[in-house]
Amino acid sequence: MADILTADVVIVGSGVAGAITGYSLARAGAKVLILEAGPRVDRAKAVVQFRNSPTKGPNSPYPANPKVPQPDPDDIGSYYVQAGPVTFNGLQARVVGGTTWHWGGLTLRYRPNDFRLKSKFGVGVDWPLSYDDLEPWYGEAEREIGVCGPPDYDWGSPRSTPYPMPPIAPTYLDTVIGAACAGVGLTMAPFPHGRNSVGRDGRPPCCGNASCVPICPIGAKYDASVHVAKAEAAGARVVPLAIAHEIVVGADRKVTAIRFKRPDGSVHEARGKVFVVAAHAIETPKLLLMSRVPGSGLAVANSSDQVGRNLMTQLDAGMIGLTREKLWPYRGPVETSGIRELRDGDFRGMHGASGTSPSNEGWVRALGPMKLAQRFAAQGLTGGALAAAISDHMARELAIGPSVEVLPNPNNRVTLAQGRPDPLGLPRPRIWFNWGTYEQEGMKVAMEYVLGLMNALGATDVQRLGPVTDGAVMGGTCRMGDDARTSVVDRNLRAHDHPNLYVVGSATFPTITASPPTLTIAAFALRAGLAIRRDLGGA
Amino acid sequence: MPAIDLPTPPEAMPRRDLIKGLAALLAWGCAPAARAQGAAAPLPPARFSALSTTLTGYAYDPALAARMLAALTAAVGADALAKIATLAAVTAPAQLQAELTIAGVDRAAATVVAALMSGVVDTPKGPVVLAYDDALAWRAVPWTKPNAVCGGQVDYWASAPGKR
Numbered sequence: 135m136a137d138i139l140t141a142d143v144v145i146v147g148s149g150v151a152g153a154i155t156g157y158s159l160a161r162a163g164a165k166v167l168i169l170e171a172g173p174r175v176d177r178a179k180a181v182v183q184f185r186n187s188p189t190k191g192p193n194s195p196y197p198a199n200p201k202v203p204q205p206d207p208d209d210i211g212s213y214y215v216q217a218g219p220v221t222f223n224g225l226q227a228r229v230v231g232g233t234t235w236h237w238g239g240l241t242l243r244y245r246p247n248d249f250r251l252k253s254k255f256g257v258g259v260d261w262p263l264s265y266d267d268l269e270p271w272y273g274e275a276e277r278e279i280g281v282c283g284p285p286d287y288d289w290g291s292p293r294s295t296p297y298p299m300p301p302i303a304p305t306y307l308d309t310v311i312g313a314a315c316a317g318v319g320l321t322m323a324p325f326p327h328g329r330n331s332v333g334r335d336g337r338p339p340c341c342g343n344a345s346c347v348p349i350c351p352i353g354a355k356y357d358a359s360v361h362v363a364k365a366e367a368a369g370a371r372v373v374p375l376a377i378a379h380e381i382v383v384g385a386d387r388k389v390t391a392i393r394f395k396r397p398d399g400s401v402h403e404a405r406g407k408v409f410v411v412a413a414h415a416i417e418t419p420k421l422l423l424m425s426r427v428p429g430s431g432l433a434v435a436n437s438s439d440q441v442g443r444n445l446m447t448q449l450d451a452g453m454i455g456l457t458r459e460k461l462w463p464y465r466g467p468v469e470t471s472g473i474r475e476l477r478d479g480d481f482r483g484m485h486g487a488s489g490t491s492p493s494n495e496g497w498v499r500a501l502g503p504m505k506l507a508q509r510f511a512a513q514g515l516t517g518g519a520l521a522a523a524i525s526d527h528m529a530r531e532l533a534i535g536p537s538v539e540v541l542p543n544p545n546n547r548v549t550l551a552q553g554r555p556d557p558l559g560l561p562r563p564r565i566w567f568n569w570g571t572y573e574q575e576g577m578k579v580a581m582e583y584v585l586g587l588m589n590a591l592g593a594t595d596v597q598r599l600g601p602v603t604d605g606a607v608m609g610g611t612c613r614m615g616d617d618a619r620t621s622v623v624d625r626n627l628r629a630h631d632h633p634n635l636y637v638v639g640s641a642t643f644p645t646i647t648a649s650p651p652t653l654t655i656a657a658f659a660l661r662a663g664l665a666i667r668r669d670l671g672g673a
Numbered sequence: 674m675p676a677i678d679l680p681t682p683p684e685a686m687p688r689r690d691l692i693k694g695l696a697a698l699l700a701w702g703c704a705p706a707a708r709a710q711g712a713a714a715p716l717p718p719a720r721f722s723a724l725s726t727t728l729t730g731y732a733y734d735p736a737l738a739a740r741m742l743a744a745l746t747a748a749v750g751a752d753a754l755a756k757i758a759t760l761a762a763v764t765a766p767a768q769l770q771a772e773l774t775i776a777g778v779d780r781a782a783a784t785v786v787a788a789l790m791s792g793v794v795d796t797p798k799g800p801v802v803l804a805y806d807d808a809l810a811w812r813a814v815p816w817t818k819p820n821a822v823c824g825g826q827v828d829y830w831a832s833a834p835g836k837r
Contacts, residue, residue, distance in 0.1 A: 190820070465829070
């Protein structure tokens with residue numbers, strides 16, 4: 135017999151967007167129901183699973199349910215149906231807490247110019263609101279997540295409030311590279327982080343497990359399980375393994391229910407007053423496109439034909455080399471500082487901005503000594519000579535590369551794949567993706583600086599990697615805007631077509647910038663929470 | 674240039690363990706002549722331990738040894754494993770690679786070394802992780818530690834190893 139669940143607000147997705155939206159509503163007294171396609175994560179078991187994984191990839195620690203497929207970085211076409219011309223590598227974790235489980239923890243704000251790319255530089259589109267509109271929400275998001283950051287550098291994003299915690303120190307590696315930057319006209323600064331530099335909010339300070347991606351074993355790095363737990367403590371109900379597959383719309387264009395499947399194939403329904411889809415940039419448009427408005431033939435929220443379009447990520451390339459001086463990577467958080475230049479400027483009229491930061495993960499992240507042991511053993515090294523070769527190589531490994539912003543392009547698109555349904559009979563996402571000269575030129579400029587830096591560090595064995603689409607950043611597909619003819623949701627993230635449907639998350643971002651999106655997702659989630667509270671008649 | 678305690682120099686530790694290994698071989702009646710005879714029986718645990726020490730410089734955790742030995746026996750075969758163990762026990766480190774090549778077990782030996790160090794053994798069903806935190810490779814880099822293991826107080830990473 136089908137379950138009928140009821141709430142004031144039904145949220146699809148328990149990642150940072152859904153969890154913070156849900157928490158903000160539950161603490162205000164709303165009855166909140168969060169449907170999550172994936173299972174719950176037990177942190178200790180996930181760490182064990184990570185240790186037992188041969189690949190140690192971003193999704194390796196997390197419990198996979200065969201009925202809830204998710205992208206596998208080692209076989210990215212196993213879930214996504216890649217339609218080309220280039221492979222889309224965006225990863226998502228379909229678990230309670232979502233993809234923040236394996237984010238790196240960087241909490242840069244977007245810059246004022248990121249919100250006005252069209253009017254300032256003549257490319258892309260403007261957001262319907264400005265940095266100043268969002269600035270107070272950034273402050274609240276930083277308090278919610280728990281951000282530590284440098285008090286003396288704002289990364290081009292003016293602040294009205296201090297960071298909640300003092301900064302963590304840059305790695306020794308960053309200090310050496312920072313000194314070398316001066317020789318090539320670059321400068322470095324420490325990043326703000328969604329991780330504890332001191333004990334806060336019931337979580338310990340970071341102790342440099344060096345496994346932020348894919349899992350922080352002690353919860354010092356923020357992930358959205360924090361706000362899932364807070365939402366539940368405030369009265370929200372979280373239902374794992376509830377795979378939303380249809381948004382039910384009434385004759386008045388209001389959403390009346392979300393239908394979801396269980397892994398056994400049974401179908402259930404969640405009814406409410408307000409509905410929020412917060413299932414990231416792929417699953418969100420997929421759900422909207424799977425749902426139909428009665429009598430119109432249109433997909434839900436898609437009168438503009440913009441659902442699924444303008445999928446964005448960043449374009450990544452890298453350079454690896456062995457530096458003359460030992461840098462001692464593999465110690466501490468994955469990234470602690472970044473290059474300040476190329477993130478913003480008039481050049482954005484010509485080519486993309488880029489964010490470049492040295493990785494603290496050496497060449498191969500969690501498998502550094504293992505891969506080297508295999509390589510040197512094949513060369514016949516044994517005993518102390520083998521150990522010395524591993525140590526020397528690892529200590530001098532540098533990996534550094536830019537992530538370039540990708541402009542919105544309506545052809546970069548998520549649609550429903552025909553054939554090859556997933557194990558529950560639901561369509562897989564079909565992804566068409568490409569980049570252009572704006573992104574390529576941005577990459578070319580940034581990589582010239584990176585090569586100069588490698589030379590300044592006396593690096594040998596230098597190799598170029600990429601370019602490829604980024605695995606961590608994705609957005610677009612349900613663009614926000616003031617014009618219902620060209621966007622899916624308004625500035626409050628309410629669907630133009632349906633007065634009680636919201637879309638929250640980077641799916642709504644008109645542009646993607648060169649910065650990580652998570653803090654901006656959290657800021658918009660808190661802001662949308664206020665709009666929904668007003669819908670419900672609250673403050 | 675930062676100071677660091679690198680692993681034991683190539684010759685010193687294996688020599689000590691070579692003597693132990695030889696003693697163990699003699700105790701089993703497995704004198705150097707075993708090289709010519711070949712050996713098909715599964716490698717006894719003590720010989721496996723000596724093999725690990727000679728090939729990698731590090732003794733293998735006894736708690737993990739049985740699984741690793743079984744996996745390596747499956748991966749390279751009992752004969753090859755016994756040949757490698759015998760050669761490792763009786764050959765000076767500087768000549769070991771040449772002797773392994775002459776015996777035709779150099780590739781198998783590389784597989785053994787890689788598995789012992791990485792904790793990963795390739796099987797027909799794909800790589801299997803037998804050890805991660807306890808993989809010997811981490812002992813080659815005493816200036817860091819396995820991922821997902823706490824490294825110290827917050828900000829320990831700001832200094833070069835041993836400089837704080």
